[in-house]
Amino acid sequence: MYAEKALIRVHRDLKVHTCFYPNPHTAATIILVNGSLATSVSFNASLKYLTPIFNVVTYDQPYQGQSRVHNRQLPLIGKEDEALILLELIEHFRADHLLAFSWGSVAALLALAQRPARINKAIISSFSPVLNSPMLDYLSNARAALGACDRQAIGNLINDTIGEHLPPLFKRCNFRHVSTLEEFEYAQMLFHIRQVASLDRDRFMGCVGNIDTPLLFINGELDRYTSPDDALRFSRMAPQSEFATIRHTGHFLELEHKTAWQDVKQVVERFVLRDGAMGNEQKMAMVG
Structure with a gap:
């Protein structure tokens, strides 16, 4: 295209x-x-x-x-x-x-x-x-994984939560993308989570x-x-x-x-x- x-x-x-x-x-x-x-x-x-x-x-x-x-x-x-x-x-x-x-x-x-x-x-x-209970749990787990820069945990978390209904191919692509980002991007995501959680x-x-x-x-x-x-x-x-x-x-x-x-x-x-x-x-x- x-x-x-x-x-x-x-x-x-x-x-x-x-x-x-x-x-x-x-x-x-x-x-x-x-x-x-x-x-x-x-x-x-x-x-x-x-x-x-x-x-x-x-x-x-x-x-x-x-x-x-x-x-x-x-x-x-x-x-x-x-x-x-x-x-x-x-x-x-x-x-x-x-x-x-x-x-x-x-x-x-x-x-x-x-x-x-x-x-x-x-x-x-x-x-x-609304930050409902599932979203609050997701944000809490994301804060921990991002703060530790645990790439595998970050990739698995997204696929197991908001990505739970994605087909396997998309989950693999999702994991590969999210788990290979730069540390600065994780810091940016953590900053956004804190912003959203305190909204x-x-x-x-x-x-x-x-x-x-x-x-x-x-x-x-x-x-x-x-x-x-x-x-x-x-x-x-x-x-x-x-x-x-x-x-x-x-x-x-x-x-x-x-x-x-x-x-x-x-x-x-x-x-x-x-x-x-x-x-x-x-x-x-x-x-x-």
Whole structure:
């Protein structure tokens, strides 16, 4: 798949490696925000249903993937910094849609709370405002493994928890990627865990209440860590929100099986292609 690659200077003189997948048949552009420890490669499955509709932008955070080599003297980067990076990239690429996955959604929602004029609609997948018991256990174990820089423990933890429904091939790829990262990336992940664990939910939800962009929240039916029921807590604060649950699917949604990929494709297309604003209506859908 053809991509135009570029290195862009953003917030605090950081350098971000980007890929722009052009679609000559549309002026609409969507920017994708990946989760912690992931790079833009994690969106390969999403590209297959997004590129027929949009120009698509992916990028690696300054401490990840193809951006890392260009930011050797790098301080720890918080979610607020990631939100500012995202806002600059939205302007640079003139993006009018956004899709964020898992913890990338924290930065995405903080950015959307600034009401960027260009963004028409946003999709938030595998995220909730609730740190439930399974998530708290995951965070506690992750803190211990990351603090000890125990590569095998880190790889196994992700596959045994949020990745529990991934097929074996993806689990092997996941383990290989996560267990071979640089120590600085583990330190960055540990910093994010501490940020998320100490997140003031009332303050964060108040921030979400400032978002005037129509939002679609997508969660897997089997996801014990960011469950559909917990995601529904957003309905009280995000007035232009709707929710979709993907049946027989966990945290990694379209990566888990072909039917999940088709179901995510369906709900995303229905949301982004529908004309008109949603107003204050909140809808819940079960797909699959």
